[in-house]
Each structure stands twice: as C-alpha cells, then as structure tokens.
Amino acid sequence: MDWEWISSNTGEIGGLLGDHIYLAIVPIVAGLVVALVVGALGVRFPRLYPPIVALSSTFYTIPSLALFVIMPGLISTQILDPINVIIALTIYSASLLVRNVMDGLRATSPEVRQSALSMGYTPIRQLWEIDLPIAMPLVFAGLRVATVANISMVSVGALIGVGGLGELFTQGFQRRFYTPLLVGLVLSVLLALLADALLVLLQRWLTPWARLVR
Amino acid sequence: MIEFESVTKRYDDGTVAVDGLSLVAANGEITVLVGPSGCGKTTSLRMINRTIDVTSGTISVDGQDIASTDAVTLRRNIGYVIQHAGLFPHRTIVDNIATVPHLLGWDKKRSKGVALELMERVGLSTALATRYPAQLSGGQQQRVGVARALAADPPMLLMDEPFSAVDPVVRESLQDEFLRLQQELGKTIVFVTHDIDEAIKLGDQVAVMQVGGTLAQFAPPAELLSKPANDFVAGFIGRDRGYRGLSFVGAEGLPVHERSTVAVGASEDDVRQATGDDDHVLVLDTERHPVGWLPVNGQADISPERLLALGTTFTPAQTLRAALDGALASPTGEAVCVDGDGRFVGVVSHGEIAEHLQTAGRQAG
Amino acid sequence: MTLFNELVAFLSESANWSGSRGIPVRIGEHVLYTVVALAAAFAVAFPIGLLIGHTGRGAFLAINIGNAARAVPTFGVLILVVLLAGLGFLPVLVALVILGIPPILTSTYAGIRGVEGSTVIAARSMGMTERNMLLKVELPIALPTVIAGLRSATLQIVSTATIAAYVALGGLGRFVIDGQQQRDYGKMAAGAVLVAALAIAFDLLWGLVDRVVVSPGVSGRLPRTRRARDADSPPPTTGTTPTDPLTPEPAGRPT
Numbered sequence: 001m002d003w004e005w006i007s008s009n010t011g012e013i014g015g016l017l018g019d020h021i022y023l024a025i026v027p028i029v030a031g032l033v034v035a036l037v038v039g040a041l042g043v044r045f046p047r048l049y050p051p052i053v054a055l056s057s058t059f060y061t062i063p064s065l066a067l068f069v070i071m072p073g074l075i076s077t078q079i080l081d082p083i084n085v086i087i088a089l090t091i092y093s094a095s096l097l098v099r100n101v102m103d104g105l106r107a108t109s110p111e112v113r114q115s116a117l118s119m120g121y122t123p124i125r126q127l128w129e130i131d132l133p134i135a136m137p138l139v140f141a142g143l144r145v146a147t148v149a150n151i152s153m154v155s156v157g158a159l160i161g162v163g164g165l166g167e168l169f170t171q172g173f174q175r176r177f178y179t180p181l182l183v184g185l186v187l188s189v190l191l192a193l194l195a196d197a198l199l200v201l202l203q204r205w206l207t208p209w210a211r212l213v214r
Numbered sequence: 215m216i217e218f219e220s221v222t223k224r225y226d227d228g229t230v231a232v233d234g235l236s237l238v239a240a241n242g243e244i245t246v247l248v249g250p251s252g253c254g255k256t257t258s259l260r261m262i263n264r265t266i267d268v269t270s271g272t273i274s275v276d277g278q279d280i281a282s283t284d285a286v287t288l289r290r291n292i293g294y295v296i297q298h299a300g301l302f303p304h305r306t307i308v309d310n311i312a313t314v315p316h317l318l319g320w321d322k323k324r325s326k327g328v329a330l331e332l333m334e335r336v337g338l339s340t341a342l343a344t345r346y347p348a349q350l351s352g353g354q355q356q357r358v359g360v361a362r363a364l365a366a367d368p369p370m371l372l373m374d375e376p377f378s379a380v381d382p383v384v385r386e387s388l389q390d391e392f393l394r395l396q397q398e399l400g401k402t403i404v405f406v407t408h409d410i411d412e413a414i415k416l417g418d419q420v421a422v423m424q425v426g427g428t429l430a431q432f433a434p435p436a437e438l439l440s441k442p443a444n445d446f447v448a449g450f451i452g453r454d455r456g457y458r459g460l461s462f463v464g465a466e467g468l469p470v471h472e473r474s475t476v477a478v479g480a481s482e483d484d485v486r487q488a489t490g491d492d493d494h495v496l497v498l499d500t501e502r503h504p505v506g507w508l509p510v511n512g513q514a515d516i517s518p519e520r521l522l523a524l525g526t527t528f529t530p531a532q533t534l535r536a537a538l539d540g541a542l543a544s545p546t547g548e549a550v551c552v553d554g555d556g557r558f559v560g561v562v563s564h565g566e567i568a569e570h571l572q573t574a575g576r577q578a579g
Numbered sequence: 580m581t582l583f584n585e586l587v588a589f590l591s592e593s594a595n596w597s598g599s600r601g602i603p604v605r606i607g608e609h610v611l612y613t614v615v616a617l618a619a620a621f622a623v624a625f626p627i628g629l630l631i632g633h634t635g636r637g638a639f640l641a642i643n644i645g646n647a648a649r650a651v652p653t654f655g656v657l658i659l660v661v662l663l664a665g666l667g668f669l670p671v672l673v674a675l676v677i678l679g680i681p682p683i684l685t686s687t688y689a690g691i692r693g694v695e696g697s698t699v700i701a702a703r704s705m706g707m708t709e710r711n712m713l714l715k716v717e718l719p720i721a722l723p724t725v726i727a728g729l730r731s732a733t734l735q736i737v738s739t740a741t742i743a744a745y746v747a748l749g750g751l752g753r754f755v756i757d758g759q760q761q762r763d764y765g766k767m768a769a770g771a772v773l774v775a776a777l778a779i780a781f782d783l784l785w786g787l788v789d790r791v792v793v794s795p796g797v798s799g800r801l802p803r804t805r806r807a808r809d810a811d812s813p814p815p816t817t818g819t820t821p822t823d824p825l826t827p828e829p830a831g832r833p834t
Contacts (some may be wrong), residue, residue, distance in 0.1 A: 068771075069768060
C-alpha cells in the first residue's frame with residue numbers, strides 16, 4: 001500500500017467519491033419515484049401487473065455495461081455522457097423497486113382495506129395514508145438492495161469513461177498498481193455499508209410500528 | 215332507520231348473493247342478520263354503506279335512497295366495525311380511533327379528546343393510547359374497533375362479525391359490554407353474525423337468512439324460538455331452542471305455592487311437625503330468607519352439617535329459564551321463589567313449570 | 580438515429596459473422612465461460628448451502644456472505660484477482676466463480692431454512708434419515724429458491740464476463756471494449772445488444788428449468804379447479820399474485 005500516493009491524491013480521490021455518490025443516489029431517488037407511480041398503477045389496474053412484472057424483470061436481466069452502451073442508441077445522448085449511467089441505473093432501481101412497491105401496496109389486509117373504504121376514505125387518500133405506510137417495510141427492503149447494488153455498479157461506468165471510484169480500478173489495472181484499486185474497493189464497500197445503515201435508520205424512524213412485538 | 219326494499223345483488227358471473235331482501239332496521243335497535251356462510255348477510259351489510267352496489271331494489275337511510283347520496287359522505291356518517299377489527303397497523307391506538315374525525319377535518323385536540331374518552335367508554339385504559347395495534351390482545355383490538363366506529367358519533371353502526379375472532383370467554387364479556395354501551399347510546403345498529411346464540415342474545419330483531427340470499431324469517435328472538443317460520447329456521451336455531459326459548463317467557467305467571475318450612479334453630483319436634491310426610495324441609499332464617507334444604511328421612515336431626523345447598527332461587531321478575539334452572543338444581547325438584555328482597559314466597563316444581571309452559575305456549579299460539 | 584443505424588450496419592455485415600473473431604465464436608466463448616464458472620460455483624456453494632440450511636450451523640456466514648457480496652464492486656474484484664494472479668483465462672474464471680458463489684450459497688441456505696418446521700418434524704417423526712429428509716423433503720421444497728439463486732448467479736457471471744473483456748478475455752464484451760477504443764459505436768452497441776439477448780436467453784432457460792423440475796405442489800402451478808365462490812365475498816378486484824418464474828430473487832445483481 002502506497003500511502004504517499006494516497007496523500008498526494010486525496011483531492012482526486014475525494015472528487016471521484018463525490019461523483020460516485022452522485023451517480024448512485026440520483027438513480028435511486030428517480031427510480032423510487034418511477035416505481036411508486038408505476039407500482040400504484042399496477043395495483044390499481046390489475047391488467048397492467050403482468051406486463052410491468054415482465055418488463056421490469058427483463059430490464060433487470062440486462063448486464064449493466066450493455067445497458068450503459070445501449071442507452072445512447074435509445075435516447076440519442078453522447079456515448080460518454082454520465083446521463084447514460086444515471087438513466088440506466090434509474091431503470092435498474094425502478095425495475096427492482098416496482099416489484100416491492102406492488103407487493104407492498106397489496107400487503108394491506110382485506111380487513112384494513114374494507115375498514116378504510118367503509119370509513120369514507122377516497123382512493124387517493126387511502127393510497128397515501130394507509131397503503132403506502134403499510135408498504136414501507138417492503139419498499140425499504142427494495143431500497144436497501146437497490147442502493148447497495150447501484151454503488152457497486154457505478155464502477156462499471158469507468159469502462160465508458162464515467163466511473164466515480166471505478167476509475168481507480170482502471171488506473172490500478174493499467175499501471176499494475178494496487179493502491180488505487182484497494183482505495184477504490186475500500187471506499188466503495190464503506191460507502192455501501194454506510195448508505196445501508198442510513199436507510200435502516202431512516203426506516204426505523206419512518207415506521208415505528210414495524211419493530212414492535214407484542 | 216335503514217330500510218331494504220326488495221334488494222337484490224347479482225354479480226357479473228351470475229351469482230346471486232342477495233335475493234329480494236326487504237326489511238327495516240328500526241332506530242335505536244339492534245337488528246341482527248344471521249345465517250350460514252354464503253347467505254349474503256355480509257353483502258347486505260356492505261350495500262348499506264355502498265361499499266358494494268345494489269343490483270336492483272333500494273336501500274334507504276332515514277327515508278333517503280342511498281343511491282342518491284355521496285358514498286364517501288354516507289360512509290363517514292355510518293360507523294363500521296369488522297372482524298379482526300381491521301385496525302391500521304401503522305397508527306397508534308388513539309390515531310386509529312380518531313380516523314373518521316381526522317377525515318372529517320376536526321382539529322387534532324378535539325379528535326384526540328374524543329378518542330381518549332371513547333377508550334374509557336369501551337373499557338380500555340388510556341395508557342394504551344400510544345401503543346400500536348400489534349401490541350394489543352385480540353379482545354383489546356376489537357374494543358378499539360368499536361371505539362373507532364363511534365368516534366364521530368354516527369347515529370348508525372354496521373358491525374360485521376365483530377366478536378367472532380376472539381375466544382368464547384372474551385366474546386361473552388365483549389357482548390355484555392356492547393349491550394351496556396348500547397343502552398347508553400341507543401344507536402341504530404345492523405349486526406352480522408353466523409352465531410345464532412349471539413343473534414338471540416344481542417338482537418332486538420333477528421333476520422335469519424339462508425343460502426341464496428333470501429330472508430327466511432324476520433322476527434324478535436322470542437318469536438323466532440317459539441315459532442320458527444320454516445324447517446330451515448328451526449334447524450338453524452338448533453335442538454335446544456325450546457330451552458333457550460324459556461329465556462323469553464316471564465316467571466310471573468308460575469303457580470307458586472306454599473310448602474313446609476322451619477326456622478333456623480327450630481327443635482326436632484317442630485321439624486317433625488312441619489314436615490309431615492315430606493322428605494325435605496326448607497329452612498329459613500329469621501328474616502325468612504331461604505337458607506337450605508334439610509333432608510328428614512324419618513329422623514329429625516337438624517345439625518347444620520346435614521343442610522343441603524339451596525341451589526339458585528328466582529324472582530317472579532325473572533324468566534322461566536331461571537325458574538327451571540332452580541328446579542333442576544334443587545334436591546326436591548322444586549325451585550324456590552323469593553321476592554325482591556330475597557324473602558321466601560313459595561316453590562314451584564319442574565313438572566309445574568313444564569305444565570305452565572304448555573298452557574302459556576297455547577295462549578301465545 | 581445514426582447510432583441505431585451503425586448498430587444495424589454492424590450486425591448486417593456478413594464479415595462480422597464469420598472467423599475466429601466473429602459473432603458466433605464470441606457467443607460460444609461467452610456461453611462457455613458462463614457454464615464453466617456457474618458449474619464450479621455451484622459445486623462449491625450448493626453443498627455448503629445445503630449443510631448450513633439443514634443443520635442451522637454457520638447461518639451467520641451464509642447470511643452475511645450474501646450481504647457482503649452485494650456491497651463489493653464486482654469490477655474491482657475482477658481487477659484485484661487479475662492483478663494477483665495475472666492475465667489469462669484461469670484467473671478470470673476464478674473471479675467469475677467467486678462472484679457466482681454468494682447468490683447460490685445464500686439462496687440454498689434460505690430455501691432449506693424456509694421449509695416449515697412442522698414439515699421437517701413430520702418427516703423426522705416418520706423415521707426418515709437426515710439424508711433422506713434433506714434430499715426428499717427439504718430440497719424439493721427449497722428448489723424454487725435454489726433456482727432463483729442460480730439465476731442470479733448466472734446473471735452475475737454473464738455480466739462480469741462482459742466486463743472481463745477489459746482484462747483481455749474473449750466473449751461478447753470484446754465488441755464493447757474494442758468498439759469503445761476504435762470509436763465504433765456500431766460494434767459497441769452490437770456487443771451490448773447481443774449480451775443482453777444472451778442474458779435474457781439464459782434467464783428464460785432457468786424459467787423453463789424451474790417449470791420442469793419444481794413440483795406443481797410447491798410452485799402452485801396447479802390445474803385450475805373450479806371452486807364455488809362464497810357468495811358472501813365480492814369478486815376479487817385485484818388479480819391474484821402470480822408466481823412469476825421470470826423474476827429472480829434479488830439475491831445478487833448483474834454487474
């Protein structure tokens with residue numbers, strides 16, 4: 001481990017870390033929004049459920065590098081544009097989350113649903129005040145998986161010139177130099193663990209009823 | 215008042231859930247819909263608050279056809295209690311109860327005050343207010359369900375098997391408290407159950423429904439027991455309906471008569487003289503409260519250890535069922551009748567009760 | 580859409596479909612890497628998963644290896660292995676196997692653990708040997724989860740094998756990496772589309788395997804029996820939850 005290299009490159013490493021966080025988090029937020037909207041539609045209109053499931057699982061199957069490369073052809077962006085990575089990861093996040101959103105929204109028990117209806121909830125208000133909070137634990141389970149996976153996948157973007165910490169991997173390979181590689185690996189893992197821990201805390205704070213046992 | 219007028223519910227696949235139902239649930243009364251599963255009772259209930267739409271016929275609430283009302287407004291004015299309570303798992307108890315006030319836009323303080331008051335009213339400690347449903351027992355959850363339905367003080371309540379998910383002992387106490395509460399509140403209640411005992415216990419009027427969604431009989435419980443309209447109703451009520459029917463006949467007309475008694479502390483001679491040919495003599499205390507039966511058997515030993523338990527007594531204000539219970543529990547087959555202060559009035563044998571029942575039945579029929 | 584035209588041009592050029600660097604050869608290489616790495620990962624992970632699932636010992640390991648594997652960037656692992664062991668087929672294969680192990684191990688464990696306690700007790704009470712219980716009762720019930728793990732592992736390996744072109748491996752990733760260096764988008768896109776198609780084909784294949792080997796009693800794919808609907812309950816307004824064979828459990832993710 002070359003500590004001198006690290007200390008003389010902290011600025012660059014910090015910049016790449018910042019890029020990495022940005023490239024991972026933006027797709028999570030965007031993917032969640034997409035998943036909530038699509039998921040709510042899939043639950044409200046059961047006919048949409050099978051195509052949503054089929055489409056999301058197909059997107060989920062495509063290797064990330066392939067999706068990064070296909071993006072410019074689909075949306076006419078430049079090949080080296082970071083937006084390709086962001087949109088591709090948004091598609092992944094949304095594909096993963098939409099299943100959890102739909103399962104979560106359908107987790108409301110028939111008794112609770114009948115109660116809400118009978119007390120005079122309007123459909124939108126019921127979705128917002130009853131179904132969505134009850135779906136939270138499943139949505140968060142999906143968010144945790146998607147966030148950790150995104151942080152790992154951003155690195156692959158280095159192969160098309162958009163990589164965050166992944167650029168430390170290509171540097172390490174090209175120069176047969178372990179230090180940047182290890183720094184990248186450690187930072188990436190720490191970032192994933194930190195993000196996961198933050199999500200756990202956020203979930204605890206948002207769903208106090210879920211951690212109770214009688 | 216909730217009125218069904220030839221209401222039919224037919225699903226798209228042709229299944230008829232409710233077929234030409236007509237009945238009136240009177241104000242301030244408990245109207246029970248009872249029947250086996252598949253008889254359309256829950257469907258009927260849900261049509262009242264329009265969570266299921268009527269296919270034909272009309273349902274009116276206080277004279278207004280519900281089809282012409284706004285469904286959401288209608289629902290907010292009719293309380294609803296469901297089996298398993300259907301509480302919102304993500305809301306505290308107090309917030310669950312305050313749901314309808316919240317929907318109606320009451321301010322928070324007022325909703326909370328009402329919710330806490332209702333908790334006490336249904337027998338829940340307000341210490342539970344900040345708990346979540348998962349932290350409560352089934353019986354407690356069911357009480358919360360009732361409190362939630364009452365929160366906006368709706369004049370009407372719909373209850374769908376509210377007590378059937380709890381064990382029999384808890385159910386019994388929930389039913390008793392429900393009746394006590396109804397005495398105070400006087401709501402117009404439509405109550406669905408598959409349990410005929412519950413229907414008879416709670417209902418002012420009972421509608422027995424049969425598979426196919428038709429009404430078999432609509433009558434007060436006593437009439438249901440004494441005069442079932444058809445074999446279905448008779449079968450549904452069950453074998454011991456005669457015995458249950460005794461609960462609805464008053465004991466005041468029973469031919470209560472004198473019998474030999476002795477006072478506590480009487481001498482052997484007194485006993486022998488009082489009993490005559492009888493096997494037992496009834497012992498009264500100085501206030502003429504019955505104490506127990508003394509077996510005589512020719513000898514007149516009156517040591518207290520030989521005294522037999524009295525069993526239960528009854529007053530003329532009670533029912534034939536109480537009298538028969540007393541007679542069956544007594545060593546002589548005689549039920550001891552006392553007045554309101556517990557003083558001895560007379561006795562009646564189970565044979566005499568049966569005879570009386572026959573004459574009473576003939577008169578009623 | 581010029582980028583799209585470039586893709587079509589590359590795919591319709593017959594020269595690209597022949598020779599040792601042609602599309603069929605690259606597909607063959609990619610399939611070979613995937614099958615070999617998957618088989619090796621299965622040989623390691625499956626028995627361990629069975630053992631941990633059946634005995635419950637070492638559960639901590641089984642659960643955490645799955646979580647940890649998700650947090651480690653596969654691209655970094657690939658490069659680390661190559662730097663340690665040198666370029667060539669074998670080091671890359673080692674990396675692919677390492678990445679394939681966690682999803683298989685975790686899902687095998689989870690599948691076996693997920694068998695209901697009463698089922699296990701019943702099997703034991705009937706006098707089954709531990710071995711018989713595992714193979715005749717627990718494994719058949721766990722099979723859908725095990726297959727889901729294999730699917731995840733397959734996707735993981737197909738993905739990583741694509742990236743491995745960067746460290747001089749063959750396969751479809753070559754088109755992407757070479758196209759990138761030659762500024763030939765048609766080539767890049769062709770590689771991407773082909774590898775996506777390959778991944779989807781593998782996934783469909785697993786769906787088919789799932790359909791064939793999983794007992795209908797476990798998968799719920801039973802012939803529809805007409806049941807009289809309870810007239811008291813309104814007709815279902817939402818569709819029944821389909822058990823969808825095309826979606827892997829999120830045990831691992833493509834890279």
